Amino acid sequence: MEPVLMIALILVGILAGVMGALFGVGGGMVIVPILTIGFGLAAKDAVAISLVGIVATSVGASSVYVGKGISNVKLGLFMEVTTVFGAIVGVFIAMYVSNLAMTVVFSIVLVYSGYRMIVNSGKDVELTKEPGKYHMSYYDETEKAYVGYNIHNLGKGAAISTVAGVIASMTGMGGGTIKVPVMNMYMDVPMKVATATSNYMIGITAFAGAILYFVMGEVDLMFAGSVAVGGFVGSMLGTRISAHINGKSLRKYFAVLLFVVAAIMLLNAGGSL
């Protein structure tokens, strides 16, 4: 591999890592389009590399958020049981689905994610110290105090996580763009906790898909290693940047980027470019 190519892949990983840590996603929505459009990789190869990159970005960010208690480890473990099942199913579906079909699925997910980011900038969850059946708490650095919340609709959240797992394996995305609004909108989890918990969860989701691709020999080691290094570095940067960025505004701008990327991928798949 040429050094210039390796540096470019590392930069791709850094970009994905920063975006992932900021928005609670794995960065696959950045990695897969760049690998397919910019580097000419087949969608399946890009997905395999992306899952490894997502593991790197997730672990980098979640090691910080879990340590600070913002990531809800118990909630993440619970939702991951169904998500891992979905991820395994998604790997086998991806082996028999054409590149065009996977591109279309990925583009649809991007458009949906962008729509959710624009119209739902974050539900104001009622923070409470009154203990419910699933009462959790975390230390909010901006509030300088512990804040509590009650989780609801665990069953619904787990069911939707299964779908997120299938999409994760098929598209190379960690499913965070689905899980974050699910936790916030349906389960009454504060946005900051939902984002951080998603970072923790998507690493486990991506692991289930990545290890299968890895064992099957479907991962280009040089590409994956370069993206992973960049992703880990980027996630570390992202956790530090996140405390100083207006998340609502940046989220809307990122949504526009998702629409543009989806359009480019669909046009490319249709042969119009």
Add this chain to the structure above:
Amino acid sequence: MNLHSSTSKTLWGTAVTGIAIIVVGLIASMLNYGESILWLGLLILIMSPIFGVIVSAVSLFINRDYAWMTVALVLITMTAASIILAAYL
């Protein structure tokens, strides 16, 4: 054994180890020494999330939080089953 502290340290430790070996592996590969080191580093990195879950299960067991420990064990079992399934395909 604090759940968040132990899980965080495990994630950090295995990830940093994996990334360090990957960096060495990338250099070795570019110098035409093969990809075995790179392969090892990627394997450790990819395994880091599940190592975190294992440590979480141990922490929950030590803290006698058996309900959530069961959730973690179910997750570990499902993941192990998927790997074994892949090995036979």
